[in-house]
Every structure is written in C-alpha cells, then in structure tokens.
Amino acid sequence: MFPELKNDRFIRALLKQPVDTTPVWMMRQAGRYLPEYRASRAHAGDFLSLCKNDEFACEVTLQPLERYELDAAILFSDILTIPDAMGQGLYFETGEGPKFKKVIRTEADVDALPIAKVNDLDYVMKAVTTIRNALGGRVPLIGFSGSPWTLATYMVEGGSSKDFRHIKGMMYKSPEILHELLRKLAISVTDYLNGQIKAGAQAVQIFDTWGGVLSGPKYQEFSLMYMKQIIDGLIRVHDGKKIPVIMFTKNGGQWLENMAASGTDALGLDWTTDMAEARARVGNKVALQGNIDPCVLYADKDVIRDQVGEVLAGFGNGSGHVFNLGHGIHQFVDPEQPKYLIDAVHELGAQYHQEASDQLDKLNNLD
C-alpha cells in the first residue's frame, strides 16, 4: 500500500473533474538543464546506468519537485528500454543520440524478434515502486512508453533519423513486415505499461515522437491503430483508482479528431496547434495537455507570464487542461526560469476554475 495522494489536480484534470487551478508538469522535467541532474548522471557513470538503477532513477525523478511546484512526477527512464529488452543492444554515443547494435530490416529480423518480457524490464518496475514510495503521496507518478511506431523507427533506422527512409521504405514496399513488427511492439508496450501501473504508476503517457512524419492515412494505419490496441489492453482502474492515459503525437495537430476517438483520456499537443481550436475540435471527448513552446523559457519573466496566460485563455473555463510544454524542456534553459512558468500557471489558472473552487469551498465549509 502506497501513501494517499495529497495533490490530485493532475489526475482530476485528466478525468475532467473539478480542480482549484490548472495543474502543470514539464516533459523531460528531470534532465540536463538541472545541475543536480548532471551531478547524479556523473555519479552514475552514464545515462543508461542512471535509468537502470532504481535509486538513481528515483533521485533524478524527484529533483525538479524540489525546485518547482509541479503537480506530477514522471518516471525517469528512456523510451528505448523495450527494444533493448528485445535484444537490440541499445547504447549511446556522446552527442550522437541512441544507437542499436542490431537493426531490423528484413522479415527474418522481425520473425526472430521476441515480445519484450516484463521480467527483463524489472529495473523499470523497481524504479516505479521506489519513486512512488519516495513521493509519499506528494504528487502522482506518471509512467510512460514510446509508441510502437516511434520505437520501430529507432529499431529499423538503427538510431535517430532525419528522413526515415529505411522504415518508410519498408512501409511502402513490405507493409506486412512492418505490421508484424508493430504488432510485437504493441503487445510489448501494453505489458510494459501494465507492469508500470501494477508497480505504482498513477497515469501513463504514450510518446509518439515520430507519428507526425507520416501522411494522414499512414499515421492511422501504422501508428494510431497500434496505440489504440495498447489503450484497449491497459489496466484502467487499479487499487480502486482510475489510471488516465495520455497520447502525445508530436506534429499530429492535423489528426486530433482521429486521436480523440482512440479511447485515450487525454491528448498531448505540441505548440504548433492552437489550444482553443483544439478544444473546439475534440469537444468534451478528451482532456488536453500542453502546449507552450519550450523556447518561451528563454524569455523574461513577464513574457513567460503572458505566454502562459495565452495558452490558459485558449483552453478557457473548466477542467480538462493539464499545462505542459509542447515538447521536452531544453538542456540550455536556466533552471531559474521554469519557476516563473509554473507559478504563473497556478496563479493565472485559478480564474478558469472559479465555479469549481466555489464548490470546493462549500464542501470544505460543510466539513
């Protein structure tokens, strides 16, 4: 049994339940822009050692919470743990991003690939439980995974890519081979996220970093369909609590209606999508998360406040908005800056939840 949750704004907003103000967290909030993170990483040796040791993972997960009034913590891990557990041999070269010792290019490569076993990802489950305990109910813990399409891009390209020519070549030439790869990944991701939920994750996010490089029909066939399968297979209530799901496709702003019909509780938006239009398009179907340009954090306090105000006003009145950046925080941001953003969200957000606050006050007076 874990300690009771004290700040549940994030979970409530995802479920469109009344909140006192808009909750906020930042993608990649535990990361290189924090000197304490860089120290932990140096101490651990390298990035993967940081991910694979639950004490280190816990340490860096909690670091941003010491600095800022964040409404959620997110598991510190890498999106490529699943391909690594499938035997692809994940490694990092300085300044080069992730690489794999094996690449997947042929039918035989895909056939030889096992479903990732949660047992082989035990270090992640351990980290989730360690962090959840360390949080002591302060804020909820988010678990996460890469989407099947996004994981497949790294596995087929052998690392990061600009043109995605190998995986798209496969998609156009031998779609059935790619579907088989994505099928295996969808099962692996479902098991992985359910493992995280059982280990203590109170919400989960699927990061579809590269779905936006596809055409609309190909996005639906090769990315969205598999995210739907995962969502269908997820544990949605655990220990008597709803476990909300967030789906985030970077550069997916043209397909919000399709994404909103996937069964997800919330959609993450990048900053290219207008928040007011997005809300009008998805209606009451899903909550929205986002979506300020991470580069706003290079500006002065007043500009940050104005830009926060615009995003909040874009969503407007009522619950169903989790404030976030439209993508991960940059490594070059001065760690003093996010404070202005986070405090502005809470302060300026309250006006959009007035009715809810009045109700909460009444309930408190009844106590």
Add this chain to the structure above:
Amino acid sequence: MFPELKNDRFIRALLKQPVDTTPVWMMRQAGRYLPEYRASRAHAGDFLSLCKNDEFACEVTLQPLERYELDAAILFSDILTIPDAMGQGLYFETGEGPKFKKVIRTEADVDALPIAKVNDLDYVMKAVTTIRNALGGRVPLIGFSGSPWTLATYMVEGGSSKDFRHIKGMMYKSPEILHELLRKLAISVTDYLNGQIKAGAQAVQIFDTWGGVLSGPKYQEFSLMYMKQIIDGLIRVHDGKKIPVIMFTKNGGQWLENMAASGTDALGLDWTTDMAEARARVGNKVALQGNIDPCVLYADKDVIRDQVGEVLAGFGNGSGHVFNLGHGIHQFVDPEQPKYLIDAVHELGAQYHQEASDQLDKLNNLD
C-alpha cells in the same frame, strides 16, 4: 526575347486554367541522387562553385529533364545566397550543412546588416537567363528564394538547427530586433525574386522550410506577414505573361486558410496534409502543389503508381493541381524510380481533366 513556351501545363495549372493532364516537377530534382549531378559537382569543385557559375548551374538544372518528362525546370541555386550577399560568409562543411562565418544575435548585428543588392547576386541572374535560353521554351523555369523567417533561422543560429533556440529566444525576448531583421530580408527577397523574373524566371516559389516550427500566432507574425509583403511587391506580369507565385511552408498544414489569404497563386503542401481536405479548406482561392511522401520513391513501381493515384484522386477534377513531392527528393533514391512517378502522374492525371481535354480537342479541330 526568349523562345516561346511549348509546354505550359505547369503555368496553366498554377493559374487554374484548363490543362490536358496534371503537370509535375520534383523539389530538388537536380541533385545528388543523379550520378550526372555528382559528376558536375566534382567537376565544379564544390557546391557553391556549382551555384556561382552559370554554365554549371545550367548544366545541372537541365539534367533531370533529360531523364524524365518534367513539366518545369527550377533554377539550381542555394537558399542562402541572400545572407551570403549580405556579408554573412556562407560556407559548407562536409556532411554538416550550411554554416555562416558571422552570426546575427544583437541589435547592433541587425543594424549593421545591409539590404542584399541584386548586383551582388548577379551570378544568380546570369544563371536564370542562361538556363531560360538553354531550355528553348521546352518547359517553364521556376525561380525561388527562402522566406525571410527561414533565412533568418540560419543567420541567427549560424547554420542548421534542431531547436531554434537562438532565434526563438530573440523572438520572445526582443521581437523588435527580429522584426527589423525580417524587414531587411523581406526587401532583399522581393528585389531578388523580381531580379529573377526580369532575368527570365516564369514562376517563383518561396521556400518557408522552417515556418512550421512556430506556433500559429508567431507563424503569422514572423513568417507569413513577411511573405505577404514579398508577394505584394512582386512583378506579377512580365513580358505580357502572368508570373505565378507558390508559397511553401513545410509543416504548415494547420494554417492553410491564412496562407491562402496571402495573395499567393498556389500553396505547396507537404505529405502530412490530406490533399482532398486541403482543397476543401482553400476552395477556389489558390492552386495546390504537392504532395506525395518522397519515401514513396523507395517502393516498387506499382506502389508508386497507387500512391500517385491517391494524391491525384484527393485533388479530384479540374485544374489547379501541380503534382510534386511533399519535400525534396532524397539523395539515396535510385534515379530509375522517379520515371515511374512522373509517367504515372501524366497517365492517371488525364482523367481529371477530361472536360478540358474535350475543349482543347474542339479548339484544335477548329484550327
């Protein structure tokens, strides 16, 4: 006086005049995927020498026309000729993309920057005239420029960027400095494109490669507004012929309505935007250019044909569609492959212009 234009399908489609079939060209059609291009480049010494010598520029511009039934030629040049003419010191490092010796970061940097003089870009004008003469009226010649925002990203970042933190930092911190830079660039681009038109360009395209990294309001303020200024200042009729303008913002699919109101004749679309939806959204305001995924060229002939058919059917009946890739052709494409795409466009495109063809037949019978 230049020779009369024999194949005017491309110009007619941009002006939404009847055509016998859908015209097609490919962004970056003169480029590294062609062995004859690589030979010319080796002969010239390097990429910039290729651009700066009108005989070489003409040679490589015509190369793809020898292989494929293209309906337009595009000036071979670099988008960064303008910042180079402003004294930024453009150079290329192998495998690293473009770099500048000077970067623009401060108000003083911007104030010191001259408007680019067409005289300093005489090598481009000379190339345009040489190519136009060499084409002998076979197909029209497209001139082009980068958009002010896109040029500014390279000038402020000092080269290519993934996060655009310097220019966006400037945009959020000191928007007036960035506006002054963009103002100077808009004047420079207008003069540059008008110079190309006078030298022989029969249509012009503005490449806004990086407009799509902005939020909607910032796109309108920092990219679209300056492209509008350019379009307002362009020569639209030259030697008695209309000179159509194409505006292409990569990843701009969420803002088509705004772009269509800019005064442009046509919008270029990348492959993430659905052609049928795009046509429905812009109505009769502009022609559309695009938008097959360049990765389709890695597939087999039949798949290429199917995918071409889908894009053509997406646009549907009538004139106003110029077929193109959604972005530049990749350097790894087998040069045999584009033939399948181009021939499929002409063959499958004809059915969407049946009425026009009947009219053209009647006119021919009257002769």
